[in-house]
Amino acid sequence: MDKKVSVVLAAFDGEKYIKSQILSILPQLRNQDELIVTLDPGTDKTESEVLNIHDSRIRLLKGPGQGILKNVENGLKSATGDYIFLSDQDDVWHPQKVRKVLEQLNQKDTLLVLHDCRLVDEALNELEPSYFRYHGTKRGFLNNLIRNSFIGCCMAFNRSLLNAALPFPSQLPMHDQWLGLVAEKKGNVVYLPEPLLDYRRHNNNQSSLQHAGILTMIQWRIWLIRALKERKLL
Template identity: 45%
Template sequence: MISVCMATYNGEKYIEKQMRSILSQISGEDEVVIQDDCSSDNTIEIIKSLRDPRIRVEINEKNQGHIKNFEIALTRAKGDIIFLSDQDDEWMPGKVEAVLRAFQDAGTMGVVTDAVVVDAEDKIINESYFQITGSRSGVLKNYIHNSYLGCCLAFRREVLQPALPIPRSVRTHDGWLGIVANMLGDVVFLDEKLLRYKRHGNNASQMHRFGMGDVIKRRLSLAFHMVRVQPTIYAVRQARIRKGENAK
């Protein structure tokens, strides 16, 4: 079973196109888990108008912010494989199929696809997000410079056990989830461009640099939490080994 987790907030301009691009690729047993952060526009009305039983919408009683909103969605997910999704991108045909194919290797804990970067009018800004960030796998590499982009990330359910709750002192939820997945096993970076990643000035996450002091503070915090979750990482890995042995 697949769970697509999406955090929404005032996304009426792009949400329908994104939802249709997702729903067309998942099965009847899969789900789209939407956590809305008190949208004041027609986001929820548009989602409900799709009348798809695979969509599970919950609205926060008060604004929680981007990271907490995603965290709540993740706690509601029921799937074995969890995809993260933004509200304003577009999944390209074959995304789900390619990602699930990568998960056929039992050692794969996460998968990241490349993306075409587009502007608000859907015009291409850059042909490859990987080229912008030098994206590749590796715990140390992504500790130094995060290249996990949430809207391109999928991971096994086991990642949630050590990853939740998401530490508020780390910069991004996707960087944290990607690192935890890589601590548990392999994270595969697919060169296939399977997403139109929209940058329009109102994104909840922004592509910009931070001051050196802030970077050092965040890196120290990330290191602390990586050490903190090591016992849980070990327990999950041992459980997976036992599960694999029992399946033989």
């Protein structure tokens, strides 16, 4: 039997782009797959944009309204698939994304896949052809503890990762680095150097490409190390 795919999309005030994102995802999913949209309370028409897409594979959940980490966690806890893809609300998936990532996840020793993406502006004009090259992405646990290369929209993983990663620790800076570091300690992480989505950058992104201040970054890494030790991963 084919493995089931869950896509977890954490949304908040995303009416401008969420429809085009969902319409780039659904054609790549099979009948048994699901797209979980966990929607935090907001001020725009994101909910109606989702409800106007009539597809039984979409599961619209009420988000906890406690920020992006808790919203992502809400979606992950509700996912029923064997493989889980994370999605932003404002990107566009390339048509071959799910197929190419599943080719890697179906390898018996692969726990998580991180693929490359294009950086684009609001109108999908290319800013950078490769996030990996722009960011200087490096493999391995230590490299990504020091300088994170994991971005959720480019990640998919075996649901077994959730046994070690959930619940998210308190004081966690971002979910994607945590999931990536746990995967590095628990199994094989595949870095796929092929851009498989357009990573849209605009004024209202929930995530940022900018680094925090040095003291904040040091504090975040102390929290991460402490949490990894508590999970007996260090």
